[in-house]
Amino acid sequence: MTEAPFTPTSLSTFSTQVIFEEFGFAACAKLPAAILSGHHYTSTQPQQEPQPQCALLGGGRINCALVIDSGFSFTHVIPLYKNRAQRAGIRRVNVGGKLLTNFLKETVSYRQWNMMDEFQLMNDAKEALCYVSQDFVAEMAKLRPGGGPNRRLRAHEGIRRNFVLPDFHNTMKGYVQDEQPRLHEQYQEERKEEPEQQVLSMEVERFVVPEVLFRPSDVGLRQGGLPEAVVEAVESCDIGLRASLYSNIILTGGNVLFPGLAQRLKTELRALVPEYYSLAVHTPSDPIGYAWQGGGRFAQEQPQTFVTKAQYNEYGPEACQEHVFDVQW
DSSP states (O other), rough: OOOOTTTTTTHHHHHHHIIHHHHHHHHOOOBBBHHHHHHHHHHOOOOOOTTTTBBBBBGGBBBBEEEEOOOSSEEEEEEEEEEEEEEGGGGEEEEOOHHHHHHHHHHHHHHSOOOOOOOOHHHHHHHHHHOOOOOOHHHHHHTSSOOOHHHHHHTTTOOOOOEOOSSSSSSSSOOOOSSSOOOHHHHHHHHHHHHOEEEEEEHHHHHTGGGGGGGGGGOOSSSHHHHHHHHHHTTTTGGGGGHHHHHHEESSGGGGSSTHHHHHOOOOOOHOOOOOOOOEEEEEETTTTTTHHHHHHHHHHGGOEEHHHHHHHHHHHHIIIIIIIIHOO
């Protein structure tokens, strides 16, 4: 069972009780998803030659990893050493997929259609059209009000996209309108044959919404963004681990699927990290299911981390949570 860092003890204890008493599990292990992702990463990476300032296990296996887990509610940055979280280095950015979708809902509702009650629909639009800008100031300059020429250029610069809303008669799910440029006369002829559609046009929203991951102050959160959280997490760890942590950054969770996020993160980190540290940001092919895959490996290789029903009955939920689950990571 995965559990987010900083979960209140009362909720953790209650979830332990539900697992054993209501669901009747024979045994259970509770860990943050980032630890499972880190275990999967260190288990599947090829062996490396020992290098200066690099922490390796015996046989050349990677010993350290920095997992960035950006999910629905929060974004956590967790440094790992020997598959154990370094608690002093854990950082949380209070930005997740829910906040980004709500931000997109408010922006779109102010500019075009009222979409405040359409969370899932706007979540689909966010996943289909949003991306992380590599130069936010330059992108904003393209869309700055400045007369007709700027507006005519927007479609050619690849910024404006149309998201067709479902009518729940012909279509049940929104989709991105054809991105290929069409002649005006041809477009008018096609429009006559197509049923009437409600179209949501997105321009600045496409890159302003994911920018909150890097600048939470844009929505009123008084904290640093993702690059600052990474640097704080690494600098809170032992100096001997920092080189390995910077060179083994893993992106997991649904929010890392925004195009351009890994490249933007590496660019901003390079400006904050000393030049004698090498940087490497890894994005798995399936960042959403990466922790699940790591959980399968972890269950086979670390059976001692499980608490059995007999132990739970003997010691109770509070003791299991405090003396077993909380100590494991």
